[in-house]
Amino acid sequence: MILVLVETQADGVELLSAEALTFARGIAASxxxxxxxxxxxxxxxxxxxxxxxxxxxxxHHADDERLAAYSAAAWAAAAIDAAKTTGATTLxxxxxxxxxxxxxxxxxxxxxxxxxxxxxxxxxxxxxxxxRRQVMGGAALEEVHLSGAAGAPALVTMAGHAVDPAPAAxxxxxxxxxxxxxxxxxxLVARVVRSEPVVNESGALTTSRVVVGAGRGVGGAxxxxxxxxxTELLGGALGVSRVVTSLGWRPHHEQVGQTGSRVSPxxxxxxxxxxxxxxxxxxxxxxxxxxxNTDDExxxxxxxxxxxxxxxxEIVPAVNAEIRKRKG
Amino acid sequence: MNTLVCIKxxxxxxxxxxxxxxxxxxxxxxxxxTTSPHxxxxxEAAVQLVETHxxxxxxxxxxxxxxxxxxxxxxxxxxxxxxxxxxxxxxxGPADVARAVADVVGARAGSDDAVDLVxxxxxxxxxxxFQVGIRLAYRLGWPVVTGxxxxxxxxxxxxxxxxxxxxxxxxVEHFDVPLPAVLTVKEGGITPRYPSLPGRIKAKKAPVENVxxxxxxxGSGRVRLHLPxxxxxxxxxxxxxxxxAPALVDVLEQIGVVGR
Ligand SMILES: Cc1cc2nc3c(=O)[nH]c(=O)nc-3n(C[C@H](O)[C@H](O)[C@H](O)COP(=O)(O)OP(=O)(O)OC[C@H]3O[C@@H](n4cnc5c(N)ncnc54)[C@H](O)[C@@H]3O)c2cc1C
Ligand SMILES: Nc1ncnc2c1ncn2[C@@H]1O[C@H](COP(=O)(O)O)[C@@H](O)[C@H]1O
Numbered sequence: 001m002i003l004v005l006v007e008t009q010a011d012g013v014e015l016l017s018a019e020a021l022t023f024a025r026g027i028a029a030s031x032x033x034x035x036x037x038x039x040x041x042x043x044x045x046x047x048x049x050x051x052x053x054x055x056x057x058x059x060h061h062a063d064d065e066r067l068a069a070y071s072a073a074a075w076a077a078a079a080i081d082a083a084k085t086t087g088a089t090t091l092x093x094x095x096x097x098x099x100x101x102x103x104x105x106x107x108x109x110x111x112x113x114x115x116x117x118x119x120x121x122x123x124x125x126x127x128x129x130x131x132r133r134q135v136m137g138g139a140a141l142e143e144v145h146l147s148g149a150a151g152a153p154a155l156v157t158m159a160g161h162a163v164d165p166a167p168a169a170x171x172x173x174x175x176x177x178x179x180x181x182x183x184x185x186x187x188l189v190a191r192v193v194r195s196e197p198v199v200n201e202s203g204a205l206t207t208s209r210v211v212v213g214a215g216r217g218v219g220g221a222x223x224x225x226x227x228x229x230x231t232e233l234l235g236g237a238l239g240v241s242r243v244v245t246s247l248g249w250r251p252h253h254e255q256v257g258q259t260g261s262r263v264s265p266x267x268x269x270x271x272x273x274x275x276x277x278x279x280x281x282x283x284x285x286x287x288x289x290x291x292x293n294t295d296d297e298x299x300x301x302x303x304x305x306x307x308x309x310x311x312x313x314e315i316v317p318a319v320n321a322e323i324r325k326r327k328g
Numbered sequence: 329m330n331t332l333v334c335i336k337x338x339x340x341x342x343x344x345x346x347x348x349x350x351x352x353x354x355x356x357x358x359x360x361x362t363t364s365p366h367x368x369x370x371x372e373a374a375v376q377l378v379e380t381h382x383x384x385x386x387x388x389x390x391x392x393x394x395x396x397x398x399x400x401x402x403x404x405x406x407x408x409x410x411x412x413x414x415x416x417x418x419x420x421g422p423a424d425v426a427r428a429v430a431d432v433v434g435a436r437a438g439s440d441d442a443v444d445l446v447x448x449x450x451x452x453x454x455x456x457x458f459q460v461g462i463r464l465a466y467r468l469g470w471p472v473v474t475g476x477x478x479x480x481x482x483x484x485x486x487x488x489x490x491x492x493x494x495x496x497x498x499x500v501e502h503f504d505v506p507l508p509a510v511l512t513v514k515e516g517g518i519t520p521r522y523p524s525l526p527g528r529i530k531a532k533k534a535p536v537e538n539v540x541x542x543x544x545x546x547g548s549g550r551v552r553l554h555l556p557x558x559x560x561x562x563x564x565x566x567x568x569x570x571x572x573a574p575a576l577v578d579v580l581e582q583i584g585v586v587g588r
Contacts, residue, residue, distance in 0.1 A: 009497065070496070072462075072474070098497070100451075100458040101474050107459060108466040113421070113549050116451075116458045132554060136454050139345045140354055143551040157458075190471040190505050197499040210585050234585055242365070252516040253495075258453070259365045259515045267585050276342040288583050290576065291563075299343055302561045306579055310569035318573035323586055326577060 001033040003088035003153070004056070005079055007098055008039065012046035013054070016094035016158075018165035021054040023121070023158045024092050025168060031123035033089070036060065037174070038082045040075045041067035048176065055168025059176045060086065066183055071191035072098070076105030078181035085179070087150035090121075090129060095157035103155050114155035115144050119162040129154040137258035137281035161264045161285035205254060210236030211265045213256060213283065214244060217272015217293065217312055221249040226316040227271060233323045239263060239283070241273050257282035271312045275300025292316070329383035329481060329488065331374040333447045334429055335367040335402055336417065337395040338454040344555075351552040353418060363398050366449030368405075369518040370511075373479070374447055375406035376518075381481055384408055384441070390428050391417040396536065403531035404523035410536040421548035422455075426463035428541050433468060443508065444488065450475050450512045455548065461512035472510040473503045477517035481507070493517075 002024045007014040013021070024035045036058040037051045043061075051059055062078035079102060083091050091106065093099030095117045107114035117134040119141060124130040129148050132141040138159075148154030205211065212231045218224060224238075231238045239256040240249070256263055258278040268286035273279060275291070275298055283289070291304040292312045301307045308315055339345075340362040345354040363371075374385035387402040389395045390413040399410040413428045420428070433443045446468075448461040458474075465472030473479075479492035488507035493500055494514065523531070566575040580586045 007497070014497070070501070072472075095458075096497075097475050097495075101462070104459040104462040104474075105466075108426075108463045111423075113423075114457070114459060117456060135456055135553070136339070136341065136345065136354065137456075138556065139341060140347070141554040141556055142455075143554060144549045145551055146549075190473050190503055192496065192501045193504050194502040195496060195499055196502075234580070236585075255516075267580070267583060274342075277344070278342070288579075290579065296565070302563055303559065304563050306564050306566050306576070308566050308568070308572040308576055310572070314570045315573065315576075318570035319576055322573045322577045323580070326581075326586070 001086060001088050002027055002035050002090040002092055003083055003086055004035060004037050005091065005093040005099060005102060006037045006039050006047070006051065007094065007096060008043040008047050010044060012044055013050035014094070014096070015165060016096050016099070016160050018050070018054070019161065019163055020092055020094045020099070020158045021051075021056070022163050022165050025055065026163070027090065027092070027121050027123065027129070036086060036088070038062065038079060040078045052171050052174055053167040055170060055172045056174050057172060058086075059174045061176060061178045062181045063178045064180050064183060066188060069191045069193070070098070071188050072101045072105050073187040073190065074181070074183050075102045076109060077183055077187050079106050080109060081179065081181045083153050084151055088153045089127065089148035089150060091153040091155050093157050095159050099157045103157055107155050110152060112152055112155055113144070113146055114157075115146060116157045117159040118156050119159050121156055129156065131156055134159050137278045138284070139277040160262050205237040205239055205256070206261050206263055208237040208263070209266045210234045211239045211256070211263050211268050211283070211286070212236055213239045213241070213268055213270040213273050214250070215241040215271065215273030216243040218244065218249070219313075223313070224250070226313065226320060229320050230316055233320060236265070241279050270300050270304070271316060273300050274298045275303060329377055329381040329445070329483070330441060330443050331377050331383070331385045331445045331447060332433065332443045333367070333370050333374045333385065333387045333402065333407065334460070335363045335371065335387055335389050335398055335449070336452045336454070337361050337389060337391045337398045338364060338452065347553050347555060351554070352550065353553065361394070361397065362453075363401060364449045364453035365515040366451065366513055368520040369515050370447040370449060370513040371402045371405050371407060372518050372520040373513060375521075377445075377481060378406075381483065386411060388413065388429060388432060390415055390420055390425050390541070399536060400531045401523070403534040404527045405521055406527060409534060411539055412536050413539045413541055415541050415545070419547060420545045422457040422459040423463055424545035424547070425460045426467055427543065429460070429464050430467035431542060432539065445481070445490070445507060446510045448510070448512045450514045461510050465510040468508070468510070470508050470510050471505040472512070473505060474512040475514045476511045477514055479511060
């Protein structure tokens with residue numbers, strides 16, 4: 001059985017957790033039983049509906065007032081309890097900051113291996129799980145074989161956007177069981193003591209349908225005017241390369257890539273970005289990629305769906321004018 | 329306040345990689361090496377801690393002889409000393425690295441060099457296991473905060489604490505943990521300095537302690553590497569220069585991101 005650690009947001013199941021549930025059904029289909037969900041602490045009512053749409057056979061809800069403020073160790077204690085009582089042979093989470101963190105705590109506490117950023121996982125022979133996971137920012141995939149048994153599950157986090165989230169063919173009406181995990185004071189030492197719900201731009205960046213990407217080709221901090229205008233015309237967000245943030249042209253929360261944000265918009269419009277693997281790691285799952293670049297051999301150009309060759313400072317103003325003209 | 333920073337020598341390939349013949353590693357004959365951006369931020373933080381609180385900052389790596397290059401880079405940024413656990417880092421899984429670091433921290437306990445804070449990157453740039461800091465914290469019995477964007481050490485009569493912040497799903501999250509502690513750092517809130525020339529000269533003479541790991545590593549569990557499926561180029565060139573603007577906007581309309 002695959003137990004999925006599910007993260008929630010105001011309207012129910014988080015996108016990356018929905019992807020993980022979809023991914024889990026794939027593993028289940030390859031021979032590892034059914035899919036069940038674990039929810040830790042308070043969560044919105046819509047969560048259950050979302051989990052039913054994903055066809056989970058049971059929902060386990062760790063409930064304790066000490067779980068109201070996030071603590072990775074407490075979540076791990078809850079996950080270990082749930083995995084033990086259910087006899088889960090795989091514990092899966094999204095490779096989100098929390099998913100990776102909680103599973104690493106579980107791994108440390110149970111002295112098990114953990115595979116982060118999996119893109120495929122299939123039941124192998126003799127209770128093993130054959131996992132391919134991204135390494136080097138996705139430039140290579142590492143194959144590992146995890147053994148999963150009741151009490152010592154295979155621990156896997158799933159790379160963001162490795163599958164499209166989709167509801168199950170048939171929704172379920174899962175059983176819901178509430179349990180109080182065994183927590184110690186030590187589990188609560190590193191917990192969130194305060195959070196500021198700042199709506200920073202990286203929030204907009206990861207959810208925008210359109211991301212306008214900007215790289216070294218822009219040329220300087222003062223030269224973002226046309227790109228910002230294009231971003232606004234498209235109702236999108238600006239995303240930048242690491243060169244742009246290290247040169248101090250734009251703030252780090254706009255950085256896309258291995259050490260920035262991972263985005264998955266309908267359109268990624270890459271302007272003056274070469275397409276290094278570490279940047280590609282953050283935007284490769286965009287539905288449509290358009291490159292504007294002076295170099296027709298730049299990886300971003302050859303890997304894009306569409307490209308315009310030339311100076312972005314000539315092309316982008318012309319595009320802006322064309323959009324304004326058509327909008328009338 | 330004594331800080332230990334853990335860094336890893338990693339290949340710095342910016343385009344597609346090729347694999348070694350046995351598919352157990354990437355072919356590094358034509359790529360350079362670097363340290364992860366996250367770890368450079370951790371090094372910077374350690375240097376700043378010495379500037380504001382005194383004490384020492386040391387850098388540690390578990391890696392081959394050549395990893396001395398990355399230790400020297402950190403020393404050039406202002407770290408005073410280095411510990412080189414000489415080993416084939418490919419043979420070390422995340423639990424092994426955590427054990428090797430814990431052994432070094434353990435050996436210093438109770439001495440003048442006792443470690444109060446271990447800083448690591450949130451994830452290594454090559455293997456990206458997202459685990460070493462957490463496994464280390466459990467070995468030491470210390471609290472751990474991951475994904476730290478910036479932090480401050482607060483010293484008081486009751487002992488030191490760390491106030492750290494990072495980005496959570498709902499915004500900025502604050503943590504407050506007692507020392508000794510483990511933090512894993514993410515790029516974004518700390519700007520690493522460029523090493524000065526005197527810094528580089530000093531780094532050449534800074535003491536590097538070589539350590540031999542006292543155990544056989546369990547390994548990473550790697551069966552082999554694969555290359556991601558290669559996508560043949562399918563790019564449609566819409567044109568050159570400003571004249572291509574209408575064709576580009578046609579595409580934007582087709583995919584529904586601008587309406588008429
Ligand atoms: C461990 C590690 C992690 C990293 N993490 C990230 C990350 O998270 N995100 C990230 O982006 N990078 C990351 N990098 C850096 C990455 O390897 C590249 O260095 C970086 O992405 C390059 O940025 P760039 O494309 O803007 O610059 P360049 O590679 O210099 O490319 C500039 C491009 O602009 C084009 N150009 C120049 N002038 C014009 C013009 N007038 N009009 C149009 N085009 C023009 C050029 O032809 C070129 O293709 C990481 C590196 C390492 C080692
Ligand atoms: N071989 C190593 N030597 C020193 N530090 C390491 C090593 N491997 C990993 N680390 C540290 O642990 C962090 C997380 O690594 P990982 O858990 O492998 O993703 C890295 O950013 C480094 O700070």
